[in-house]
Amino acid sequence: MEKEKYWGKLIKYHRQMQGLKQDDLAIGICTASYLSRIENEVVMADENVYTMLFERLGIDFIAEQKQVKQVNMQLENFYEKLLSNQTLNDLEFNDLVSWQSNELHQTLQLRAKLVYIRYLLSLDHLKEAEDQLQKIETFISWQQDRDTQMYIGTSTYFYLSTMKYTAILEREDKLHLRHLLLTTNQFELASYDYHLAFAAHRAYAFQQALTYIERADQSFTHFYKPLFQLKLYSMKGVILNALGRYGEAMKEFEAGMNLLSHVQEIQTARQYSSLMNNIAFCFESQGDYERAQQHYQKANDYLEDLHTVVNWMRASYRANDFEMLSLLFDRYPQDRFSLGHHLYQWELLSMALHLEEHTLERLQDIARRAFIYFDEQNHLELILFYAPLWATFYERLQAYKPASACYRRAFKASEKSRCLLSH
Incomplete structure (x- = not known):
């Protein structure tokens, strides 16, 4: 037995x-x-x-033991499918729901709930997932057991989905949760390292992000999961780009494009668009704005995405291609956008394009709203571009005090970015 x-x-x-x-x-x-x-x-x-x-x-102990083993194997299979961005069919979903409430013992009920929460997150049902996580946290032992491992992976993905990047990093730094995952399978460990890398990148801890993504690379061996491999290539490229290692970043993106071209099952518009957007941003980071424009356009041709559109607008302005920028404004009016950093960039670029409409009052109005938002959301890269730009507009109006304030804001963002890069 x-x-x-x-x-x-x-x-x-x-x-x-x-x-x-x-x-x-x-x-x-x-x-x-x-x-x-x-x-x-x-x-x-x-x-x-x-x-x-x-x-x-x-x-009947033999039958009970067999049932428990079978259900546990199915739960593990469902969990791996969700980690691999696959969906559950109707039969699998119905089983998952029933296992949370039938006469199974507490351990499998808890495990079924954890897998169900991961399913909710795959559908972006964040509030329900959060409520369920809070209810079951008290039952987690925080030992090297399977339920704790699933809870770590699922709660980390919830924090990512709700953009609580610092919370992920602080929790790992304080509790060393990765150690509790060392006895699970290598794919699951690689997935956790990938999520740590994602969070560290969004928190501007780029060197830390590189450490995590390299760990994910090392863990992810002997698995045929091309979509996850593509995510590793893309994330490592994005991190290397943030560190100014553009040549190495482009090699990662090229490896991703090569993988896409050879594996039909991952050849979706979303994957091509995402990778092309990353390549475009790499060119923009190097000051090659024309090639950045071209690749943002290709990304948007694969799959229309408003984030790509805003990037394309910004690259067009930086390339002095005001004709293209005007066309983009006509095609994508402000009411198409809903996210704060998209809306503010649209407004800033529109103002930048129409110099004849500049007044001190109008420049200060948009700057006050946009820069406060960028500060709150920690969008350092946007402050580093738009604050000096706005300073030049103030200088054209001989408004040197607000121009100086913009330069100071940019300097503070630069220093903060430098400090984060050094860690």
Whole structure:
């Protein structure tokens, strides 16, 4: 018999369902105190003790054991599918829902809930996922067990989905959760490292992000998961680009494009568009604005995306291609956008394009709203571009005090970026 730790919980569950006291169940088999230790997972009993306890409860232990093992294998399969960005079919979804409430013991109910939360996150049902995570956190042991490992992976993905990047990094730094994942499979470990790298990049901790993505690369071996491999290429390229290592970044992007061209199952408009957008930003970072324009346009041709459009607008302005920028404004009016940094960039670039409309009051109005938002959201790269630009506009109007304030804002952003890069 496979003496899993959770047989004690299963015995306790069925004993309580039948209204039996520990003395009633234990008599002639073991002491009540020993049964208590079994049920609370303090000890692992001999196989014969488990067999007799299950027989007294009227449970076909072999069948019960087989069912638990089968359900656990299916839960693991569902979890890996969700980690691999695959969907669950209707039958799988119905099984997942039923396993959370049927007469399985607490361990598998908890595991089913964790997989269900990961499913909710795949659908962007963030509020329901958050409520479920809060309810089950108290049952997590924070040991090197499977439920803790699933909770770490699922809660990390929730933090990513809600853009709580610093929370992910602080939790890992304080609790060293990666250590608890060392006994899981390498793909799951690589996935966690990838998410740490993503969070570190968004938090401008680029050197830390590179460490995490290199760990993910090392863990992800002997797996045929081309979509995840593509994500690794893209993320490493984005991080290297942020560190100013443009040649190395482009090699990662080229490897991703090569993978895309050879693996039909991942050849989607979204993947081509995302990779092309990253390549475009790499060119923009190097000051090659014309090639950046070309690649942003290709990205948007693959899949229209408003983030790409805003990037394309900015690259067009930087390339002094005001004709293209005007066409983009006509094609994408402001009411098409909803995200703050998209809306503010649209407004800033529109103002930048129409110099004849500049007044001190109008420049200050948009600058005040946009720059405060960029500061709050920690968009250092946007401050570094738009603040000096606005300073030149103020100088054209001989408004040297607000121009000086813009330069100071840019300097502070530069210093903050430099400090983050040094860590």
